[in-house]
Amino acid sequence: MYRFLLSRxxxxxxxIALLLIPTMIRLGFWQMHRYEERTARNDLVAxxxxxxxxxxxxxxxPGKKITTDERYRTVTAKGRFDTDDEVVVRRRTNSDxxxxxxxxxxxxxxxxxxxxxxxxxIPADGPSQTEFPxxxxxxxxxxxxxxxxxxxxxxxxxxxxxxxGLPDRQVMLINSEQEAARLGAQxxxxxxxxxxxxxxxxxxxxxxxxxDEDAALNFAYAIQWWLFSAAVPVGWWFLVRRxxxxxxxxxxxxxxxxxxxxxxx
Numbered sequence: 001m002y003r004f005l006l007s008r009x010x011x012x013x014x015x016i017a018l019l020l021i022p023t024m025i026r027l028g029f030w031q032m033h034r035y036e037e038r039t040a041r042n043d044l045v046a047x048x049x050x051x052x053x054x055x056x057x058x059x060x061x062p063g064k065k066i067t068t069d070e071r072y073r074t075v076t077a078k079g080r081f082d083t084d085d086e087v088v089v090r091r092r093t094n095s096d097x098x099x100x101x102x103x104x105x106x107x108x109x110x111x112x113x114x115x116x117x118x119x120x121x122i123p124a125d126g127p128s129q130t131e132f133p134x135x136x137x138x139x140x141x142x143x144x145x146x147x148x149x150x151x152x153x154x155x156x157x158x159x160x161x162x163x164x165g166l167p168d169r170q171v172m173l174i175n176s177e178q179e180a181a182r183l184g185a186q187x188x189x190x191x192x193x194x195x196x197x198x199x200x201x202x203x204x205x206x207x208x209x210x211x212d213e214d215a216a217l218n219f220a221y222a223i224q225w226w227l228f229s230a231a232v233p234v235g236w237w238f239l240v241r242r243x244x245x246x247x248x249x250x251x252x253x254x255x256x257x258x259x260x261x262x263x264x265x
Contacts, residue, residue, distance in 0.1 A: 031218045035215050048071060048072035056149070066151035070149055105138060117194050129167075132170070150191050
């Protein structure tokens with residue numbers, strides 16, 4: 001009754017099913033691994049954002065790399081903004097996906113070291129984006145700023161490699177080592193995304209808190225792949241039973257049909 005399973009088309013169908021089952025199981029485990037990674041990152045970000053503010057010098061120093069645990073930590077710093085050496089970071093978007101700039105202003109601490117502060121987003125003045133835009137001035141004199149600690153942006157992490165030939169006072173990445181060379185000063189590693197004080201006129205537009213990664217989607221994908229892997233043998237057996245019924249019905253109508261070509265699947 002089941003000799004048709006040795007036919008070419010059924011052998012191929014069975015081999016495909018046998019390959020699909022472990023592949024789908026493996027994809028399910030991969031999605032579950034992604035779920036665990038994203039959940040861990042979300043927990044890490046939530047813990048960093050919920051931690052008490054600390055002076056920036058406790059987390060960074062000239063040449064220091066910001067660790068994963070230090071990313072998004074709230075820090076404070078006392079000093080003054082240096083708008084003479086201010087630059088803008090090209091091709092940055094706001095919450096509405098409008099393209100513009102991030103405003104990067106050196107913040108000179110009381111001991112003379114420099115902290116890079118991303119004051120927020122401003123729109124581009126025109127389609128060429130070659131002229132230095134009009135930027136609202138920060139508060140004058142000595143103030144205390146609060147912000148989220150961020151690691152240096154690099155070409156390896158961002159994929160941005162074309163850093164030469166840019167318009168005057170424009171950069172592609174926020175990198176403390178590059179800024180230290182440009183400013184000729186001791187620049188603290190990483191940079192700070194400003195959260196306070198808020199600009200009086202709403203510009204630059206402050207950068208919002210990072211959102212959670214959608215870990216639940218990866219969990220759903222994992223369950224989906226595993227259900228698919230379970231459905232493969234069920235589907236294969238359903239096709240086998242249908243083939244048996246079709247052959248039995250054909251044999252009842254014409255006993256010679258059992259010797260005919262195998263029925264199509």
